[in-house]
Amino acid sequence: MMRRIWITLTYIVFSLLLIAPLIKIFTGSWADGWSGFIEGITRPQSLHALMMTGIIVVVVTGLNTVFGIMLAMYLVRAEWIGRRMKRLLNSLVDLPFAVSPVIGGLMIVLILGPNTIIGTLFEDAGFKIVYALPGMILATLFVTFPLMVREVMPVLQEIGAQQEEAASTLGAYSWYTFWKVTWPSIRWGVIYGVVLTVARSLGEFGAVLVVSGNIMNKTQTATTLVYQDVENFNVVAANGVALVLAAFSVGLLLLMEWAKKRKEVH
Amino acid sequence: MNALFRGKGWSFGFRSAIMLYFVILIVLPIVGIYTQSFSLGWTPFWESVSDPLAWKAVLLTVKLAIIATVLNMFLGTMIGWVLIRYRFPGRRLLNSLVDLPFALPTAVGGLMILLLLGPNSLVGGLAERLGIEIVFHEPAIIVAMLFVTFPFVIRAIQPLLEEMDKSEEEAAYTLGATRAKTFFSVIFPTMLPGIMSGAMLAFSRALAEFGAVVLVAGNIPGKTLIASVYIFGEIESSNPQGAAAVSVLLLTLSFLILWTVNLIQGRRSDQ
Amino acid sequence: MHIEVRNLNKNFGDFHAVRDVSFEIEKGHLIGLLGPSGGGKTSILRMLAGLESPSSGDILFHGKRVNDLPPQERGIGFVFQNYALFKHMTVYDNIAFGLKVKKQSKEYIRERVMYLVELTGLKGFEHRYAHQLSGGQRQRVAFARALAPEPQLLLLDEPFAAIDAKIRTELRTWLKEMIERVGITSIFVTHDQEEAIEVADEIMIISKGRLEQKGSPWDIYKSPETPFVASFIGESTIVDNIAQLKGFEDAASRPGTKALIRPEYIEIGKPGEIKLASATLPGKVKHLHFRGSEWMVELLVGDTKLITYRSLEKEVLHPGDQVSVLVHRAYLFNDNESWIAENKLKVDPMPIHI
Numbered sequence: 001m002m003r004r005i006w007i008t009l010t011y012i013v014f015s016l017l018l019i020a021p022l023i024k025i026f027t028g029s030w031a032d033g034w035s036g037f038i039e040g041i042t043r044p045q046s047l048h049a050l051m052m053t054g055i056i057v058v059v060v061t062g063l064n065t066v067f068g069i070m071l072a073m074y075l076v077r078a079e080w081i082g083r084r085m086k087r088l089l090n091s092l093v094d095l096p097f098a099v100s101p102v103i104g105g106l107m108i109v110l111i112l113g114p115n116t117i118i119g120t121l122f123e124d125a126g127f128k129i130v131y132a133l134p135g136m137i138l139a140t141l142f143v144t145f146p147l148m149v150r151e152v153m154p155v156l157q158e159i160g161a162q163q164e165e166a167a168s169t170l171g172a173y174s175w176y177t178f179w180k181v182t183w184p185s186i187r188w189g190v191i192y193g194v195v196l197t198v199a200r201s202l203g204e205f206g207a208v209l210v211v212s213g214n215i216m217n218k219t220q221t222a223t224t225l226v227y228q229d230v231e232n233f234n235v236v237a238a239n240g241v242a243l244v245l246a247a248f249s250v251g252l253l254l255l256m257e258w259a260k261k262r263k264e265v266h
Numbered sequence: 267m268n269a270l271f272r273g274k275g276w277s278f279g280f281r282s283a284i285m286l287y288f289v290i291l292i293v294l295p296i297v298g299i300y301t302q303s304f305s306l307g308w309t310p311f312w313e314s315v316s317d318p319l320a321w322k323a324v325l326l327t328v329k330l331a332i333i334a335t336v337l338n339m340f341l342g343t344m345i346g347w348v349l350i351r352y353r354f355p356g357r358r359l360l361n362s363l364v365d366l367p368f369a370l371p372t373a374v375g376g377l378m379i380l381l382l383l384g385p386n387s388l389v390g391g392l393a394e395r396l397g398i399e400i401v402f403h404e405p406a407i408i409v410a411m412l413f414v415t416f417p418f419v420i421r422a423i424q425p426l427l428e429e430m431d432k433s434e435e436e437a438a439y440t441l442g443a444t445r446a447k448t449f450f451s452v453i454f455p456t457m458l459p460g461i462m463s464g465a466m467l468a469f470s471r472a473l474a475e476f477g478a479v480v481l482v483a484g485n486i487p488g489k490t491l492i493a494s495v496y497i498f499g500e501i502e503s504s505n506p507q508g509a510a511a512v513s514v515l516l517l518t519l520s521f522l523i524l525w526t527v528n529l530i531q532g533r534r535s536d537q
Numbered sequence: 538m539h540i541e542v543r544n545l546n547k548n549f550g551d552f553h554a555v556r557d558v559s560f561e562i563e564k565g566h567l568i569g570l571l572g573p574s575g576g577g578k579t580s581i582l583r584m585l586a587g588l589e590s591p592s593s594g595d596i597l598f599h600g601k602r603v604n605d606l607p608p609q610e611r612g613i614g615f616v617f618q619n620y621a622l623f624k625h626m627t628v629y630d631n632i633a634f635g636l637k638v639k640k641q642s643k644e645y646i647r648e649r650v651m652y653l654v655e656l657t658g659l660k661g662f663e664h665r666y667a668h669q670l671s672g673g674q675r676q677r678v679a680f681a682r683a684l685a686p687e688p689q690l691l692l693l694d695e696p697f698a699a700i701d702a703k704i705r706t707e708l709r710t711w712l713k714e715m716i717e718r719v720g721i722t723s724i725f726v727t728h729d730q731e732e733a734i735e736v737a738d739e740i741m742i743i744s745k746g747r748l749e750q751k752g753s754p755w756d757i758y759k760s761p762e763t764p765f766v767a768s769f770i771g772e773s774t775i776v777d778n779i780a781q782l783k784g785f786e787d788a789a790s791r792p793g794t795k796a797l798i799r800p801e802y803i804e805i806g807k808p809g810e811i812k813l814a815s816a817t818l819p820g821k822v823k824h825l826h827f828r829g830s831e832w833m834v835e836l837l838v839g840d841t842k843l844i845t846y847r848s849l850e851k852e853v854l855h856p857g858d859q860v861s862v863l864v865h866r867a868y869l870f871n872d873n874e875s876w877i878a879e880n881k882l883k884v885d886p887m888p889i890h891i
Contacts, residue, residue, distance in 0.1 A: 256369060
């Protein structure tokens with residue numbers, strides 16, 4: 001039956017494109033045995049890089065969650081923004097999706113780099129942006145910006161403003177209404193957005209590579225370290241770090257699917 | 267006046283902060299790159315853009331992105347169809363796996379492809395003996411692009427297939443149409459907007475991809491150097507202005523695609 | 538609560554939804570805002586609530602201007618058309634919401650919520666969620682929730698629009714009783730005249746943003762002030778040539794006059810059934826429609842088509858039957874004026890003096 005053919009073909013594609021590569025990462029890390037693997041990830045530069053990735057993920061997810069929810073609320077509910085303006089802002093939100101990460105990094109270097117007005121201003125004040133953590137955070141903020149906004153907006157539109165209006169007639173002001181009425185409805189959308197943002201900031205590569213300068217033990221993240229290892233033909237070490245990242249990603253993937261289910265139930 | 271925003275706590279300052287965040291983070295950089303690339307004037311811009319390596323890179327990127335997108339359209343349609351319409355063991359697992367490229371860092375994806383298809387691997391060794399070169403050549407770039415854009419078409423057509431009214435199909439059958447005819451005249455047109463918008467998103471993403479490609483491409487100028495890697499190269503060679511010029515080219519192309527997708531989706535929601 | 542509205546206007550872009558509306562409402566009254574969809578009634582209600590701001594005009598509660606007060610501070614209760622219950626809270630928590638916001642004590646909240654739960658007949662349902670309730674039950678929760686913080690004014694936006702016809706009549710009666718028991722000033726919006734007539738003390742007819750008439754249901758029904766009001770309440774037939782009908786000949790003296798005749802004011806009977814035979818016209822039955830509780834009769838009087846109702850208890854008529862038709866009264870109007878005219882021939886032309 002045609003059915004069987006399509007299903008088999010599907011399985012083949014999945015195995016070749018997704019499953020086999022994933023397995024290879026797992027097996028490749030052990031090419032030099034258990035000790036090789038441990039050595040690869042406990043190198044000082046590996047630990048530092050993992051820490052940098054961790055910091056970026058936490059900061060970026062935190063900021064973009066808060067600002068993302070707020071912006072989504074303004075774009076859907078606020079009446080002080082005209083309809084035309086809202087549509088314009090709405091399309092602007094999607095911009096980072098269209099921008100190649102390398103270009104994203106370039107933009108930040110061009111505006112805030114050591115050769116620019118703003119850049120030197122901050123540097124004189126002792127606060128380096130480009131080729132330092134702040135620049136890397138900015139680059140990742142840019143790239144992950146649309147994710148939370150795009151998750152929360154449709155939910156807000158679907159639940160409608162009436163419950164919030166009802167709350168206002170019962171004497172509740174904005175903050176109380178948000179926590180008691182709005183939040184329970186958008187909760188799962190936000191959680192899904194958080195998982196997406198974490199996954200994306202964890203995996204950000206191009207933009208961070210450009211902005212950070214990839215200085216070992218200073219501005220290297222896990223992904224740029226993998227890149228460096230591959231360029232230096234240190235494949236086993238690269239594999240090891242990649243494995244850690246892949247393990248996190250698979251975990252995040254599971255969280256993603258779980259949150260997606262909960263999002264749709266209500 | 268929306269009731270949620272009246273009263274204490276929501277001041278003008280709060281609104282401004284959010285808007286400022288938005289503008290500074292998104293609008294400013296993009297405006298910045300457009301102005302910077304023309305900062306030295308039109309001639310240097312033109313020079314950077316007409317450098318043979320530059321436009322060869324852009325052309326290569328477009329060509330390979332198109333191939334990857336077309337492949338994606340076929341594969342994605344088939345897989346989306348299978349995952350929604352058929353019930354078989356492992357279906358839910360495969361459905362979840364579709365999102366893997368969204369969850370995985372692109373650099374890790376690139377490494378995976380390198381390991382799997384590189385000269386030291388099973389597949390790579392086999393291919394080399396057959397005379398087909400994968401890694402460090404165009405095919406590897408296509409595979410990388412395929413990997414990162416894998417979910418787009420699938421996730422775009424799945425909701426359409428789910429929403430589709432079974433009675434349309436059944437009506438066709440009762441009128442005597444074969445399964446094939448029904449597929450092409452009833453089902454396919456329903457899926458088409460999803461395939462198109464998924465393809466455009468995939469194309470846009472493939473154009474922009476860096477991480478997965480840079481590891482497997484070999485990046486030989488004129489041969490396997492795609493636009494984003496070229497731009498990266500110019501930055502590393504302290505030619506930010508040249509990098510900005512080519513970026514503007516790529517950006518404008520991506521924005522046009524994004525705008526088209528918005529139009530298509532806008533029209534669909536009006537229906 | 539004395540409510541006053543002066544020259545209220547609301548524009549949505551180019552659309553002038555509410556035009557120069559002014560009215561006053563006495564404390565404790567139950568007012569119905571009645572009119573066709575899109576006429577502006579809901580906008581007026583929402584402006585009273587503070588959910589929309591007027592483009593111009595004043596709203597006063599107790600003589601104080603409240604235009605700038607947010608809904609939280611107006612002391613109102615609002616019942617939405619789709620109930621707008623808080624989906625993630627139980628019935629108890631929904632009703633308690635307004636009290637929790639004001640940080641009342643737990644004991645007070647418990648007392649008040651249970652009182653309202655009993656009042657609205659929801660005892661035993663306190664721990665259910667909205668999706669576990671029927672439409673009628675949800676409406677009662679919405680009502681209890683609005684009443685919990687003891688508002689001065691209760692506003693209801695088409696409260697029964699989303700409810701099955703059968704339960705609607707029961708709920709209507711229930712609502713009227715509740716409101717009378719609690720004694721709260723209430724305004725409700727509806728497009729169903731039957732509902733307005735049955736429930737409200739006073740009705741305001743709103744059409745195309747204007748207040749057409751304000752008065753008791755009987756006043757409006759008996760003395761409609763504009764042609765719109767006359768045609769809106771009850772089903773009427775428009776007759777172009779009223780002078781043809783017996784008893785209304787002098788209407789011809791005012792040219793261009795048309796008439797609206799209510800079915801209730803058209804009496805038909807087999808020849809001999811009607812007492813004032815001298816005031817009747819001959820007519821012919823054209824169609825009969827069974828309406829469940831009565832017959833709707835379409836008849837032809839000369840050139841004029843009329844509609845009336847006939848009780849099931851009377852002898853059944855058939856198409857083609859000759860009947861006597863007596864028009865008791867008609868609402869006459871032309872471009873300049875409108876008035877109600879009684880059939881002049883209803884006075885017995887041959888009084889017997891004893």
